[in-house]
Amino acid sequence: MGCVVYVDNAATTKTSKKVIDAMLPYLTEHYGNASSVYSIGRDARNAVEESREKVAKAIGANASEIFFTSGGSESDNWAIKGLCDRLKAKGKNHIITSVFEHHAVLHVVESLEKRGWDVTYIDVDSNGLVSPADVETAIREDTALVSIMYANNEIGTIQPISEIGEICRRHGVVFHTDAVQAVGNVEIDVVEQNIDMLSMSGHKLHAAKGIGALYVRKGIVLTNFIEGGAQERGKRAGTENVAGIVGLGVAVEEAVSTMAERTERLSKMRDRLISEFLKMERTHLNGHKEKRLAGNANISFEGVEGESMLLMLDMHGICASSGSACTSGSLDPSHVLLSIGRSHEVAHGSLRISLSDDNTDEDIEYILDKVPPIIERLRSMSPLWERIIKNEDVINERCSYDISKMNE
C-alpha cells in the first residue's frame, strides 16, 4: 500500500508544486552552466544569486554569507571540519556539542575526537532541552566551537538558541546550529541570535533532495570543502545544482512567509494527536510539551515494538517513523530517546508523527482511528505487556516478539 497519510515530514517532505514549477525551466530551456558567459549561462547565474538572496533574507543574513551545499549533512560536515581545521593552528582543541545531535554532527565530532580533539557532550534534560548554563560551564580557553541543534529531528524540542548564542559571543567562541528542522518553522535571525554558522536542507521544507545551504558569518573562514573550481567563492567547487538552488530559494521563501499560519494550524493538529494518544494507558510524550516544533508529535507506547507498529501502520497506508531499529539489525534504539532518559524498552515503542502543510484534519482523524487498535493488538501479542502491567522489571528486554504473527 502506498501512503494514504504521509506523516514522516521530518524524514523528508514532498517537493511542492510551486518548487517544481520554479525548478523546471532550469532543467529545460535555461540549462546553461552558471559560469558560462552566453545568455542561458547568465540566466542560470542570475537565478542562483537571486536564490542566495532569498535564503539569506529568510534568516537575516547577507547573500555573501550563504554557501549552497548538497544538504544538511554536508553543511554540518563543512561547518565543523572546516572551522576546526582552521582553528587547530591557533591552538584550539575543544568542541562542545550535545548528546542528541543529528549523526551528521555527532559522527563528525567523533571523527575529530579520533584525531585528538577534546569533546564535551552536553546532556539534555528529560524534556530534551539543553541548558545554556551547561554550555557556558563547558567553555574553555581552547574551545573552538559550540554546535547545538536548533530543533531536534526526533522529538521536536526547540533549544534556547538565543541564550546559547549570547554566551558563545561573549566568550568569543564560534556557534554553529543545525537548523535543518527549524528553518521555515521557527523565526530565525542570525544577527540578533548571535549565530555564526547555520545548516539547512531543502528536502525538509518541500524543496528537492540533494540541496542545502550553510550560512557562515562574515569574518569566519572555513577551509575549502571541495577543490576544483571557483564556484561558491572557490570554497565548494562543482557546477551548481541550479534547479535545486532555485527550488530551495522558493521553498524557504514560501515556508517563512506562511510560517505563522502553518504553526497555528499544525500545532492544533499536533496537540490533538498528543492528547488523544496520552489517554491510552502507559503512553508517554517525548520532548517538551510547548517548546516543540508545531508539526512534531512523538509518543512512546510501553509494551510495543516500534518497527512492528510501523509495519502495521503501513498496512493502513500511514507512513510514520519510530525510534526503534530492531529489524534494521541494530538493537540500540534512538540515541535521542535514550538521552532524555527513556529505557530501551520504552524507547523501542515510540512513534514519531511529523506533519507538514500537506496534512489535513482528516489525516489526524484517520490516524486516531487506526493507531489505538494497532497498539492494543501489538500489546496483546507482546509477552512483555502482561509483565509490564504487573509492574515487573522488563528494562533490558526488547525486540522479543514475533513479527510474523502480525498478519494472523
Ligand SMILES: *Cc1c(COP(=O)(O)O)cnc(C)c1O
Ligand atoms: C535531515 C537532517 C539532516 C540531514 O540533512 P540532509 O539534507 O538529508 O543531508 C541533518 N540534521 C537534521 C536535524 C536533520 O533533520
